Each structure stands twice: as C-alpha cells, then as structure tokens.
Amino acid sequence: xxxxxxxxxxxxxxxxxxxxxxxxxxxxxxxxxxxxxxxxxxxxxxxxxxxxxxxxxxxxxxxxxxxxxxxxxxxxxxxxxxxxxxxxxxxxxxxxxxxxxxxxxxxxxxxxxxxxxxxxxxxxxxxxxxxxxxxxxxxxxxxxxxxxxxxxxxxxxxxxxxxxxxxxxxxxxxxxxxxxxxxxxxxxxxxxxxxxxxxxxxxxxxxxxxxxxxxxxxxxxxxxxxxxxxxx
Ligand SMILES: [Zn+2]
Numbered sequence: 001x002x003x004x005x006x007x008x009x010x011x012x013x014x015x016x017x018x019x020x021x022x023x024x025x026x027x028x029x030x031x032x033x034x035x036x037x038x039x040x041x042x043x044x045x046x047x048x049x050x051x052x053x054x055x056x057x058x059x060x061x062x063x064x065x066x067x068x069x070x071x072x073x074x075x076x077x078x079x080x081x082x083x084x085x086x087x088x089x090x091x092x093x094x095x096x097x098x099x100x101x102x103x104x105x106x107x108x109x110x111x112x113x114x115x116x117x118x119x120x121x122x123x124x125x126x127x128x129x130x131x132x133x134x135x136x137x138x139x140x141x142x143x144x145x146x147x148x149x150x151x152x153x154x155x156x157x158x159x160x161x162x163x164x165x166x167x168x169x170x171x172x173x174x175x176x177x178x179x180x181x182x183x184x185x186x187x188x189x190x191x192x193x194x195x196x197x198x199x200x201x202x203x204x205x206x207x208x209x210x211x212x213x214x215x216x217x218x219x220x221x222x223x224x225x226x227x228x229x230x231x232x
Contacts, residue, residue, distance in 0.1 A: 003126035006086070007041055007184060008116060008143065010134035011052040011074075014153060014177060021056045023066035025073035033178035035081050040181040042083030044188055047123055050074060051115040051132070051142070054090040058097025067092075087123055089115040111141035111168075116148065131187075133180045135159075137168040144168075149187075151180045 012018040015038075017029045030038075041048055056062050071088040078085040091110070097103030108114030120127050132143035133151045137159060143150040144167045152170035154160050163169045174180045 001124060003120075003124050003129075004047055005129035005131070005188075006047040006049050006119070006123070006125045007044075008049050008051050008119070008130060008132040008148065010110075010132075010136065010139045011050050013135040014133060014139075015050065015074075015077075021059075021061045023056070023062045023070050025069050028070065028073050028077075030077060031177060033176050035077075037177040037181035038078055038081035038083040040178070040185055042078070042081060044185060046188070047086035047125065048078065048083055049087040049089065049119050049123065049125075050085065051110070051119065051139075052088075052090045053110050053138075054092055055094035055097065055109070057090075057092030058094035058099050058102035060098045064092065087119050089119050091115060110136075111138040111145070113142050113145035116142060116146040120146070131184050133177065133184075137163075137170075140170045141168045151183065153177055153180060 009015055012020075013031070015030060015034050017031055019027055022028065038048070054067060057064060057067070067088075067090060071085070074088060075085045089108075091106060091108040091114070092102045093104055093106040093109055095103065095105045106112070106114065108118065116127060116130075116132070119125060120130075128147040130146075130148045131151060132139055132146075132148045133153065134140065134143075135153045137152070140150045140152050149172070150170045151172045151174055152159060153176060154173050155175050157173075160170075160173050172180075172183055174183060
C-alpha cells in the first residue's frame with residue numbers, strides 16, 4: 001500500500017488548553033478554534049496523529065493507563081468534530097524521572113523525531129509529505145528531523161523573534177490552529193479530492209450514535225468557534 005501523508009498535532013497548548021500533568025478527561029478542553037481545525041483537517045482524509053511529550057509518566061505523576069483515558073477522550077473530541085484520531089503517540093521518558101523504566105534519555109522525546117518515526121512505521125506514513133503543527137520549537141525541530149513540513153502556532157510572534165537555527169525555524173508560522181488547518185488544506189488542495197473519495201466513510205462518521213448524542217445534546221453551536229469540553 002502506498003504511504004500516506006499525515007498531520008501530526010501536538011496536544012498540550014496546541015489542541016488542548018495546557019493544564020500541566022492533567023490526565024483527567026473531564027478537565028480536557030479544546031483550545032479556541034481547535035474544533036474548527038479538526039473539522040477542516042477531517043475533511044482532508046489524512047491520518048491525524050497526536051504526538052506528545054508526557055514526562056509525567058517518568059516523574060510518577062500518572063501512568064500509562066491514565067494516558068489511555070486521555071486518548072479515549074481525544075477520540076471523542078475528534079469524532080465530534082467529524083475527524084478521526086489515527087494515533088496517539090507519547091513519550092513517557094525523562095532523564096530526571098523517578099520511574100526506573102522511564103528515567104532515561106530516549107530517542108522519542110521531542111525535539112527528537114522518534115514519535116514521528118514510530119507513527120510512520122506503524123501507520124504507513126510518508127513523513128516527507130506530512131505536516132506537524134505545534135506551539136513549541138521542539139515540535140518544529142522534531143518535524144524537521146523527520147522531514148515534515150512544520151507549522152508553528154505563534155499567536156504573538158514572540159517565539160518567532162527568537163529563531164536562531166535552521167532546524168528550529170518553522171516552514172510556516174500561523175497565529176492559531178484554525179489558520180494552521182486552513183493552510184494545510186490549501187497546500188494539500190491538489191491531492192485531496194481523490195483521497196477523500198476513497199476514505200469518506202472512514203473519516204466522516206457523524207452518524208456514530210455516541211457522537212450523534214454528543215452533537216445533539218449540547219448547545220455548542222457550530223464547531224467552528226469557541227472552546228469545547230465534552231462532559232461525561
Ligand atoms: Zn521517549
């Protein structure tokens with residue numbers, strides 16, 4: 001099977017409001033315009049893969065079971081927005097950790113590219129045709145190391161002022177995640193039609209009863225604006 005391009009998304013601060021070490025699904029909240037972005041990206045028919053540093057595992061703040069609950073909530077968010085979470089890849093390591101099996105210098109903690117390479121290997125992705133979206137230069141560097149096109153979300157241009165090395169310089173800078181999705185859609189426009197034709201059923205499953213209930217029982221209006229938190 002031909003390798004597919006993908007969109008890699010950082011989690012904390014990019015998709016979700018950043019609450020340090022939070023693994024409580026009830027406290028997970030999409031950032032403003034993330035619902036719009038997921039809806040727009042879902043329409044492209046590209047695999048959407050979350051890549052996240054989770055040193056809280058190494059620190060003993062939470063465990064990998066907690067992260068499975070985080071993943072499940074992400075899947076719900078994506079589904080509500082008409083998208084599908086193709087993978088959730090996280091780095092549980094940190095050299096200063098207290099958990100022996102995770103207290104190490106690894107090859108997957110961003111800015112290294114291990115998470116992206118693992119996802120590419122397992123999901124059949126073409127890294128050189130993929131994108132990564134994040135709010136940190138570590139996301140940019142990880143993406144560049146993997147050969148991806150990098151989009152930095154830099155609302156105030158504060159990060160861009162500090163750019164000083166090619167590997168930590170994004171290909172594109174945008175003010176918010178909705179603009180990142182729009183840019184990817186524009187850059188991908190030549191390739192979208194044929195691909196979406198093949199995978200429409202798998203990507204757009206708003207008929208799923210769980211998501212349908214979520215969509216109709218909450219007066220969130222259009223997913224194109226505002227923050228969103230699915231309860232329960
Ligand atoms: Zn790691």
